[in-house]
Amino acid sequence: MRDILLVGNPNCGKTTLFNLLTGKREYTGNRAGVTVESVSAKYKKDKTVTVTDLPGTYSVRGYSPDEKVVTEYLSDFGGVIVNVVDGTNLTRNLALTRELVALGKPIVVAVNFSDEMERLGIALTEKALSDVIGVPVVKISARKKVGTDRLVKTALSLYGKSTAGKINIDVKAAEELLSKIKAQSKKGKTNFSDRADKVLMNAYIGIPLFIATVFAIYVITERVGGFFGGKIGELFAFIEKAVYGAFKVKTGAERVFGDLICSAVIKGVGSVVSFLPQITILFILLTLMEESGYSSRAAYIADGFMAKIGLNGKSLVSFGVSCGCAVSGIMATRTIENDDGRKATVFLSPFMPCSAKTAVFAWFTGTVFNGNALVFTSIYFLSAVSVAVFGKVLNKLKKNKDAGGIIMELPPLRLPSFRSVINSAREKTVEFMLKAGSLIFLVSVCVWLLSNFGVKGYTTEITDTFLYYLGSAVKYIFLPLGFGSWQASVAAISGLFARESIIETLVMLSAESSPIFRSYYSAYAFLVFITLAPPCISALAVAKRELADGKSFFKMLVFQFSAAYVSAFTVNAVGYLAEKNFALLLSLTSLVFGVIISVKTLKRTRCKDCGACGVKKCGKREKANTTI
Amino acid sequence: MKVTDLKEGDTAVITDIRKLVELNGVKNRIKTIGIAEGVTFTVIGYSPLKSAVALRFDGFSVAISVAIAEKIGVEYA
Numbered sequence: 001m002r003d004i005l006l007v008g009n010p011n012c013g014k015t016t017l018f019n020l021l022t023g024k025r026e027y028t029g030n031r032a033g034v035t036v037e038s039v040s041a042k043y044k045k046d047k048t049v050t051v052t053d054l055p056g057t058y059s060v061r062g063y064s065p066d067e068k069v070v071t072e073y074l075s076d077f078g079g080v081i082v083n084v085v086d087g088t089n090l091t092r093n094l095a096l097t098r099e100l101v102a103l104g105k106p107i108v109v110a111v112n113f114s115d116e117m118e119r120l121g122i123a124l125t126e127k128a129l130s131d132v133i134g135v136p137v138v139k140i141s142a143r144k145k146v147g148t149d150r151l152v153k154t155a156l157s158l159y160g161k162s163t164a165g166k167i168n169i170d171v172k173a174a175e176e177l178l179s180k181i182k183a184q185s186k187k188g189k190t191n192f193s194d195r196a197d198k199v200l201m202n203a204y205i206g207i208p209l210f211i212a213t214v215f216a217i218y219v220i221t222e223r224v225g226g227f228f229g230g231k232i233g234e235l236f237a238f239i240e241k242a243v244y245g246a247f248k249v250k251t252g253a254e255r256v257f258g259d260l261i262c263s264a265v266i267k268g269v270g271s272v273v274s275f276l277p278q279i280t281i282l283f284i285l286l287t288l289m290e291e292s293g294y295s296s297r298a299a300y301i302a303d304g305f306m307a308k309i310g311l312n313g314k315s316l317v318s319f320g321v322s323c324g325c326a327v328s329g330i331m332a333t334r335t336i337e338n339d340d341g342r343k344a345t346v347f348l349s350p351f352m353p354c355s356a357k358t359a360v361f362a363w364f365t366g367t368v369f370n371g372n373a374l375v376f377t378s379i380y381f382l383s384a385v386s387v388a389v390f391g392k393v394l395n396k397l398k399k400n401k402d403a404g405g406i407i408m409e410l411p412p413l414r415l416p417s418f419r420s421v422i423n424s425a426r427e428k429t430v431e432f433m434l435k436a437g438s439l440i441f442l443v444s445v446c447v448w449l450l451s452n453f454g455v456k457g458y459t460t461e462i463t464d465t466f467l468y469y470l471g472s473a474v475k476y477i478f479l480p481l482g483f484g485s486w487q488a489s490v491a492a493i494s495g496l497f498a499r500e501s502i503i504e505t506l507v508m509l510s511a512e513s514s515p516i517f518r519s520y521y522s523a524y525a526f527l528v529f530i531t532l533a534p535p536c537i538s539a540l541a542v543a544k545r546e547l548a549d550g551k552s553f554f555k556m557l558v559f560q561f562s563a564a565y566v567s568a569f570t571v572n573a574v575g576y577l578a579e580k581n582f583a584l585l586l587s588l589t590s591l592v593f594g595v596i597i598s599v600k601t602l603k604r605t606r607c608k609d610c611g612a613c614g615v616k617k618c619g620k621r622e623k624a625n626t627t628i
Numbered sequence: 629m630k631v632t633d634l635k636e637g638d639t640a641v642i643t644d645i646r647k648l649v650e651l652n653g654v655k656n657r658i659k660t661i662g663i664a665e666g667v668t669f670t671v672i673g674y675s676p677l678k679s680a681v682a683l684r685f686d687g688f689s690v691a692i693s694v695a696i697a698e699k700i701g702v703e704y705a
Contacts, residue, residue, distance in 0.1 A: 059660035089687040092662040194684070203676045300691040304677025312693065313680065337657070405693030406680050407657055412689075 002049045003079030004155055007070060007100060009093050010056025011411045012086040013112040016420075017142040018053035021152065038069055043152065050079075055334070060099045065342070065546075066334035080106045080155045087111040087139065088120060091178050097133060106158035107135050110151050114139040124177075132174045143417070193293075193413040200294065200413075206301040213294070217285045218380065222373075225278030226362070232277070236270030256458060260448055268444035268504030275359035275500075276433065282355060283425040286324050291416035291424075295320060296408060303406050309391030310398060312338070312406040315345040319387065322352035324428060326539035329354075330546055337407075344394050346543055347556050350535035351386045351563075353379065356499035357531060363503045368523045379527055382567075386532055390563050443494050443501040447508055467509075481529060481565065482522030482572030491516075492529065498536050521575020525568040532564035629704075631681060631697035636673045641666065644701030654696055661690060668705050 006014045018024065022041035043049035052073070055066035060074055074081075083100050085093035090111075100107055109129070111117075117124065117139075130137040136154050140147035199205055240262050247258020289295050295317055303313030314336050322329025329349040336342040353361065365376045450467035452458060462468055470493075471486025478484045478492065487509040495502040510516060517523035534540060534557050544553045577585035634640055642665050648655035658664075662685060672682035672689065682691045 058662075059656070061656070061660075091686065092688055095660065095662065193689075197672055197682070197689070201673055201675075201682055203674060203678075207676055296691075300675050300680055300682060303675050303691070303693070304679035307677070307679045307693075313675075313691070405654065405696040406691060407654070407661060407693070407696065408691045409661065410682060410689040410691055 002156060002159055003077070004043070004049060004051045004152070005073065005077055005079060005081050006051065006053050006084055007074070007081055007096070008056060008084035009058055009086065009096060010409065012056065012084045012093060013142045014056065014084045015053055017082075017084060017110070017112070017140070017148065018051060020142055020145060020148055021051050038073060045149070045152075049152070049156065058096060060096070060103065064335055064337040069334075074100075074103065074105075077105065080108065080158050082108055082110050082151065082155055084110045084112050087113045087117040087122065087124065090124075094133070094174065094178070101133065101135055106155075106161050108151065108155050108158060109133065109135055109137045110147075111137060111139045112142055114146060115141040115144050128177060132177050196413050197297070197410075200297045201300060206297070210298050210301055213289070213298075217282070217289075218377075220285060221278050221282045221358075222362075222376070225275075225281040228277035229274045229362075233270070233274035236266060236274065240266040240270070256452075259452070260445070263508055264444040264448035264504075265441065267507055268447075269441060273433070275362060276429065278358065278362065279355045280425055280429045282358065283324055283428045284421060286320065287421045287424045288416050289320070291414070291421055293411045293413045296410050299408065300406075300410065305388075309388055310395030311341050311344060311391065312336070314406060314408060315341065315348075318345050318349050319352050322349040322354060324355055326350045326352070326354045326535045327542050330539060330542050333546060340398055343547060343552060344391065344398070346546055347394060347559055348387050348391055350539055350543075350560060351383055351390070351532055353383050353531060354499070354535075356536065359500050360495075360502050360530065361527065363506075364523065364527055368517065369520065375524070375527075379531060382528065383531055386563065386567065390559075394559070443497055444504050444508070447490070447494060447501075447505050451508060478529075480572075481525050481568040482519070482576070483517055483526040483529075485516050485518075487516040488526055492526070492533075495530050496534070496537065498538075499530065502530060519575065519579070521579070522572055524575070525572040528571050529564045529568035532560060532567055534560045534564075629702055631671075631683070631700045631702055632694055634671045634702065636671055639668065639670045639705045640702040641668050641705050642700060643703050645699070647699040647701070648696065654699075658692075658696070658700075662688060663690065663692075663700075 006018055008014050018039065018041075021043050023044040024039075024041050038052055038054050040050055040052040043051050054070045054073055057067040057070040059067070060071060081100055081103075083097050085097060097109060111124070111126075111129065124139075126137040126139055136158070138147055138151045138154050140151055142148065200209065243258070243266060244262045247255060247262070250258060289298070298320070299313035299316045301313075302316040306313050306315050315333075317335070318329045318332040320329075321332045326349060329352065330346050333342045333345045333349065336345060361376050361379050365372060369375045447467065450470065451462065451465050452460075454461075454464040454466055454468075456464065459465060467490055468486055471490040474493065475484045475486050475489040478489050483489075483492075487506065490509065491502045491505040494505045506516060517526065535543070540557075543556060544550075547553045547556065574585065577588070629640075631640075642663065645655060645658060645663070645665060648658055663669075663683075667685060669683045669685045672684050674681050674694075675691070678694060680691050680693050681697050682689060
């Protein structure tokens with residue numbers, strides 16, 4: 001077995017090369033931190049060769065967790081290193097090359113983007129660079145599939161040949177060569193990026209543009225995705241009716257089996273599959289944002305606001321990715337160098353509405369709230385506000401309030417590759433469907449079994465079933481939150497496995513008996529609870545791994561459950577007061593705001609111990625206010 | 629003069645990054661990303677709330693927090 005390791009700066013095309021060599025479809029994106037852990041696969045033309053893709057790094061001495069993956073891999077790697085460099089930005093990329101060459105392991109340099117180099121007029125020959133750095137060089141274009149076979153052949157020819165102590169990079173010659181290359185290169189490539197940055201990164205235009213982008217993503221997902229989702233829902237309803245008709249005439253075990261197929265499988269799974277168009281469109285739009293390079297600019301724009309809650313702009317990338325799936329969002333925190341900031345981001349990322357939660361919101365909006373779009377919009381807004389509010393709470397609890405300054409490369413703005421966007425969206429959608437298909441099917445069948453069987457066996461009386469007993473026992477936890485019905489309790493528990501299962505659980509149970517939610521505000525409180533509660537099992541597993549120690553993981557669970565409970569309780573209490581005693585609600589709200597404003601005013605006028613008066617903590621008020 | 633004394637569009641050369649040692653682990657990180665003494669750059673601009681500054685170097689652009697930018701000594705190019 002022979003091993004090839006792809007190492008290079010972020011954004012130099014390693015993963016594109018990896019996908020090409022192995023036939024895999026790992027996700028690529030135009031930002032640092034897309035690959036956050038090593039990925040290995042067999043070279044498709046020779047199964048005795050294993051290719052490993054590593055996260056991008058600027059140095060063999062890693063700083064962030066994803067870079068440390070590279071350091072650990074290199075320490076005892078016995079194969080051939082393929083150092084992928086961006087041919088249009090050699091000066092910076094070769095800094096890592098020097099460090100890699102110094103390791104003494106077999107290495108070949110792959111100069112990527114040879115097509116762009118040609119367009120920019122950079123006439124670098126492989127021999128010229130190889131003479132200067134002392135190792136083989138192969139020019140490739142991973143995107144255009146050029147030179148990759150020759151690269152692998154060159155790499156394999158070096159197998160087992162150590163270069164320790166044999167190579168000294170001619171630094172002066174390297175600098176002369178790079179100066180010559182710099183003189184050759186046209187400015188064309190960066191011009192579009194530079195011009196666009198004047199708008200995208202402008203302090204005044206950047207924010208409204210970002211908000212408009214997020215709003216556009218939401219509108220397109222809902223309108224276009226919702227239309228096609230409705231059609232799929234109608235198809236499943238038709239299938240269910242046909243199957244039900246076929247089994248209606250049966251008796252005994254056949255009738256029970258028919259009920260299982262209709263209620264558990266078709267209805268349950270169908271209610272999730274009907275959201276497939278919305279999920280796919282959401283993934284496509286998020287990928288477009290990343291592929292174009294805009295997501296890094298969004299993180300830069302948001303940095304100041306993130307700093308208010310003790311984070312930096314890189315956390316926004318995790319939050320944004322979490323809108324697709326919390327698992328990916330949590331893993332994206334590996335690019336955050338500051339330990340406390342990374343942990344806080346892991347704690348807060350699941351608050352974002354992932355694709356599964358989006359499906360639940362959409363179902364509630366249509367079914368429980370009669371299509372009131374304000375519900376859907378408000379929950380998204382609530383997620384963002386929750387991140388801010390609970391982020392501030394976390395920051396106050398932190399011992400070290402320094403979020404660690406942002407140091408982030410801004411990749412050049414690029415037209416997204418159509419194939420890459422479609423591949424990425426397809427992979428994520430298939431992953432979602434497989435997860436939804438398998439987990440939901442499992443939960444559907446379990447809920448059906450529990451809701452149709454009791455101590456005496458198969459029963460049509462819901463109050464005799466195991467599900468009723470389970471829900472009745474657990475409902476007291478949710479009673480203060482306004483949704484203390486046994487059905488809502490069971491749905492909330494099933495949501496721990498996969499949020500999408502909430503839909504099919506409620507669909508199955510809603511036909512059975514009394515209304516699940518006694519009021520609109522209790523239904524909204526339920527939505528709030530499942531938005532902020534600890535995420536699904538998959539995300540929890542990843543969070544546990546990323547947090548490394550069990551204590552932090554336990555703290556995360558307590559933090560998220562508390563946030564969900566307090567928020568849902570508040571929503572239910574406000575709703576209840578508004579319904580029963582609006583005057584009291586107004587009085588309480590005024591009292592709360594009054595207290596907040598008073599406290600803030602007093603804090604502003606308290607002595608800040610600036611020492612200007614020469615007395616420590618003199619207690620004198622600031623100049624702008626009354627002097628004591 | 630520090631990076632934070634520059635305005636949008638100003639071009640300068642980095643003269644001193646020694647003060648970055650005051651920020652834990654930042655100096656090496658900055659150097660590996662390609663920011664070192666003698667390197668020329670242009671200020672793209674400051675983020676809203678002025679928490680970060682975006683700088684354009686030869687072939688790449690970087691956003692760094694103002695707390696880090698304040699520790700980098702520069703002079704006009």
